[in-house]
Amino acid sequence: MSDFVKSIDRALADPVLSSSLTRFSEAYRTGRARAFEGIDFEAVRTQIAERKSHAARNLDVLAERFTQQAQAAGAKVTRVSTPVDACQYVLAVANQSGARSIVKSKSMASEEIHLNATLEKAGIEVAETDLGEWIIQLAHERPSHMVLPAIHKTRGQVASLFSRQTNEELTDDIPGLVAVARRELRSRFLSADIGITGANIAVAETGSIVLLTNEGNARLVTTLPRTHIAIVGLEKLVERFDDIQPILTALPRSATGQLITSYVSIITGAAENTDGTPKDLHIVLLDNRRTEMAADPVFSEALQCIRCGSCLNVCPIFRLVGGHVFGKVYTGGIGAILTAWFDALEESRDIQSLCVQCGTCKDFCPANIDIPALIREVRDRVTHRDGLPFLQRAAYAVVNNRRLFHAALRAASIAQKPVAGGGFIRHLPFALTSMTEGRSLPAIASRPFRDDFPEIPQPECTETAIFYAGCLIDFVYPETGASVVKVLNHAGVRVVFPMEQTCCGAPARYGGSPEAAADAAKANIDALSAQSADYVVSACPTCTAALKIDFPELMDKFGTPDQQQSARIIAEKTRDFSSLVQQLASQGRLKFKQDSPGAGVTAYHDSCHLKRTLGVVNQPRELLSAAGYEISEMAESDTCCGMGGAYSIKMPAVARAVLDRKLTNIKATGAPELSTDCPGCVLQIRGGCDAAGIDVGVRHTADRIADRIAD
Amino acid sequence: MRYPPYRVITEGFIRQATAAGAEIHLVDGSAGLVDRVTSLLGDAGAGSASNEFAVCAAASVEGIGPLAGLLAAVPGVRFDVTRETASHAAVGITSADWGVAQTGTLVCDSTAATQRLASTLPLIHIALLPSGRIVPDMAAALSHLDPQKARFIAAITGPSRTADIERVLTIGVHGPKRLVILIVQDGNAGDPRP
16 A cells, blocks of 8 residues: 555544544635625636736746835845755855844745754754644644644644643643743744744735734734844735735635734835844745746646635545645645645645545635646646556556447446346455445446437437437436436437447546547547537536537647537537526426425535536526425535546545545435436445435436426 | 715724724723723723833824823833833733724834834733724725835734634734724714714
């Protein structure tokens, strides 16, 4: 077992970590939503994205202007390219002034350059003064969260750390522990020779740095010692003083659900020391590959980040494993991206693989960064550099040969007989056991939908739809395919099923092999273009997203002009099942059974790709309601179920923990049924219910609707 | 931009600052200010019969004038603000330049180190905010300050706080445990009381 897998298992087994992170993730959503009341989040994040991307495109100009302005105001500004250079500069300042003792307020940039280790090696005492950072320093650990560094520690653990530090027997009373920190650190503040901070914003126009804190430690760090050194990542630069505003609006709200932090300090050049002398202020502008990132057409977007940590707080994986597993210095989704640059691509190989691509962080990012897409790009570059593992490469090769792939599925349907029963595979032997831990796998259908379809007589209609089934409906859930056809026929839509259609390529797309995904796209473009139709319909949101979004993108990169044109035509016609049928129903083209008391109660699970990639939220609910179902809304209905395509096979333990949470939420609704629009979610959740003995019927919305069609 | 009436802005400031954990008192003129400071110091255990004292970094308040003579009458108030006095003081008194209604924030030009010493080191910070100095939002407050002159702009919202141990909100880590805002009426801006 690799060290990384061991670290995941350890984190999942740590009851403190996951319960405190989970409780936080729940409280965070409520607090954040309240803090943003009356604020146009989309407008604010568009502003931040504009101003920060403008800054990223002009880093050199802004750094130059910042340097001039801050120096005119009495600061010394230096720009360094590597972490070593940054450490050496700080050390030189310390040595020149004969400094023995340093106090620091929280700075991720100083963590990034591992400053404390350098200073301590030189015999200089360093005290972190942010309470969480001090706890971590005493424990000789690194922060597990960008905003809440010690969230993985209990009060008991803090009490024993503080007891050892003070040689006192301290209880785990939190206000008492905070008072100890105040007392212990106060003398350090008063005696320190140098104060070190980071900066949340650096303003080129005025040479100002902006610091946000709650504890007030940055105010002491910048006021009491005669020397102040600020370590500032180049991406903190903005052009104008006015650019502070949107960041000040979004950062505290996104980070902790506060309208504003207790303290915001705007420091422009050398303010007065307590003895009346001007402050010896040094500002270190840290590059560490940021200018290289700025020049990268994809990754420059990551420089918009304002380090609020919301991508950590809403991530269904982060809350289970924490930042010691999901990240290095920078943690969570943005951490997976920054690590690939600030450390090395190789360092992010394991970390990025934790992302399930559910897209939640993208919805919450106040800098409008498409974090999942950037993680996919890290993934692509990792596989491009290292090559795909043999098995994965072989698998894509098989999938991209439709005849071979479909023949293999048919063979598997026969081969699975010894382990399949009642439509499920409950146990797999040998190395495959982890695939069935916590969920039963569906048996491959004895007859795929493509064999059934020719036997469904098609009515003459004015409208025609191409049905794109996708592998799961075709080979595992053919009954759902039949439901789709039944509903469309009932609404007056004739269905055609091009037999040459094959896997949509999503596994390769999300697995770091865009070339293989493009090959799959081309095969499908050929198959679907051969038919003329009004719609292309899919009942799999991942396939729908592939047809609608990925195919055109992949063809722009890998296809001929003809293929690009065809991809666009297909994309325009592509509809997910529920949105199309809800539209047809609202036109009065479907007649549902009018029995009483109706169809019963169902909970609804929003699949990641339907909600966040395709933006479809209300249509399935309206459709189910129109068909006579009563929806029982479930907590975290749009949180990933842990399937994530191949994710549940690569990261079985994590996927299972995510699934457990989903099952708990399903049970809490008390609904006897659950509906969802994604066959992958059906697979995961139905398998989970079967393995856990939960008596909830899990079915695709298409099956629910087909049941309710009036005869 | 059209701002809501001044009374509404002041009410908003009071509501938001209170929500952030600050204590607010409205004081009338110099007599009201002296009364209030005296009683706050008394509550804090500072005054004639004790060694506890307050340091005052505010020289004057808009609409009232210089404070030295005025607060000299209050037992336990000192105007010599140094590292030593401020780190032993129970109370620090400073002026505040602007109040921001949207978030209940005080915005202060803290270029003078005495302003920072008095507002960071003691457990209680009393800020004197002229009643005519409340603006709707941060942008409005910052538009009145030139960072080239105001080398250290401090925005303060409520007392010092942390949630770093088990996310339990705890007040008074490194800065003040109590932030008391005295809205000092200058008699010209109308009655800001709700």
